[in-house]
Amino acid sequence: DDETPAQTPTKTPLKDQQVGDDAASPPGSGPEPVRHWWAPPLSPFGLLEEILWQDEWKLLVSCMMLNCTTRLQVDRVLWRLFLLVPTPEDAIRLGADEGGLGDGFGPEGEKSGLDRIEEILRPLGLHRKRARALVKLSEDYVSAKVAAALPEGPPPGAEGDDAEGGVIGAEGGVIGGEGGVVGGAPNNSSRLRVPVASLHGVGAYASDAHAMFCEGLLGVAPRDHALRWWYAWALERRESERRTRRAAAQAAR
Numbered sequence: 001d002d003e004t005p006a007q008t009p010t011k012t013p014l015k016d017q018q019v020g021d022d023a024a025s026p027p028g029s030g031p032e033p034v035r036h037w038w039a040p041p042l043s044p045f046g047l048l049e050e051i052l053w054q055d056e057w058k059l060l061v062s063c064m065m066l067n068c069t070t071r072l073q074v075d076r077v078l079w080r081l082f083l084l085v086p087t088p089e090d091a092i093r094l095g096a097d098e099g100g101l102g103d104g105f106g107p108e109g110e111k112s113g114l115d116r117i118e119e120i121l122r123p124l125g126l127h128r129k130r131a132r133a134l135v136k137l138s139e140d141y142v143s144a145k146v147a148a149a150l151p152e153g154p155p156p157g158a159e160g161d162d163a164e165g166g167v168i169g170a171e172g173g174v175i176g177g178e179g180g181v182v183g184g185a186p187n188n189s190s191r192l193r194v195p196v197a198s199l200h201g202v203g204a205y206a207s208d209a210h211a212m213f214c215e216g217l218l219g220v221a222p223r224d225h226a227l228r229w230w231y232a233w234a235l236e237r238r239e240s241e242r243r244t245r246r247a248a249a250q251a252a253r
Contacts, residue, residue, distance in 0.1 A: 040213050043233050047226060048074075053213040057088045057141050060196065063206035064133060069124045080120050088138035088145075091117075095135030136200040141192075148193040 040053055048071070052059040061081075065074050085091040097113030111119075114131050121127040121134075197207045208222035212231065222231055 040216070041234065041237060043230050045226065045229050045233070047230055048078075049209045049213040049227075049230075056192070056196075056210060056214045057138070058082060059209060059214060060137065060141070060199070060202060060206050061134060063203075063209050064137060064201045065121070065124060065130065066205070067203070068126065073124055077120050077123055081117070084116065084120060085134075085138075088141045091135055091138035092142060095132075095138070133201040137202070140199040144192045144194045144199065 040050060042050055048062045048066075049059055052062055062074065062078055065078060065081075085094055094113030094117060099110055099112035099115065114128075114135070117131040117134060118127045121130045124130060195207075196202050196210045202210075205222075205224045205227070208224060208227055211217045212222065212227065218231065218234060222228055
């Protein structure tokens with residue numbers, strides 16, 4: 001996998017994002033709003049995970065597409081793919097479309113849903129395998145989401161700042177907790193209650209990315225080199241903020 005940033009789409013600064021009870025998913029990310037109790041701080045690396053962290057299905061799909069290719073190649077097709085299938089339910093419906101269901105005025109009505117997905121993914125190579133893996137991942141994800149019930153309130157310990165938990169920077173990113181949890185407690189933004197590694201096509205890279213950006217966990221160093229960049233940067237940022245807070249507290253005494 002090569003997550004080296006290419007031309008990254010413009011990102012909204014975290015200080016302009018709502019985080020908490022009023023947080024909402026970006027347009028097209030799904031039919032229902034998802035509550036978030038933290039936001040990963042923006043790094044200089046511009047990883048796809050920093051863009052897609054609010055929609056874990058899209059994050060997992062992007063990790064799947066990065067397999068055996070480069071970030072530059074993925075950037076050329078990923079946003080077209082999400083226009084075609086903005087949700088896992090859309091991917092499932094399109095995968096079940098056998099074609100011939102269009103208006104009959106042109107070749108588009110003769111293509112199956114998989115054909116349309118494959119056409120977008122063709123520049124990545126292995127487009128047939130990728131298209132089928134996308135549909136299967138979406139089926140597993142929806143099944144796991146249906147079987148899970150989201151909590152209605154913030155997780156224990158989400159309110160207030162722990163002495164060692166700490167908020168990183170003024171941009172809304174929080175990293176803290178001695179247990180390696182970003183924000184002092186899991187953010188419960190995940191829609192799943194099963195290990196993501198049990199979903200089709202989710203390997204070590206996608207599993208690590210999900211843990212860091214969707215669950216807010218920094219307990220173990222990731223295995224992918226680009227994720228390691230963000231991991232090391234985030235830990236240093238956390239420690240820098242802790243030193244700043246301690247110095248401010250001593251100066252106020």
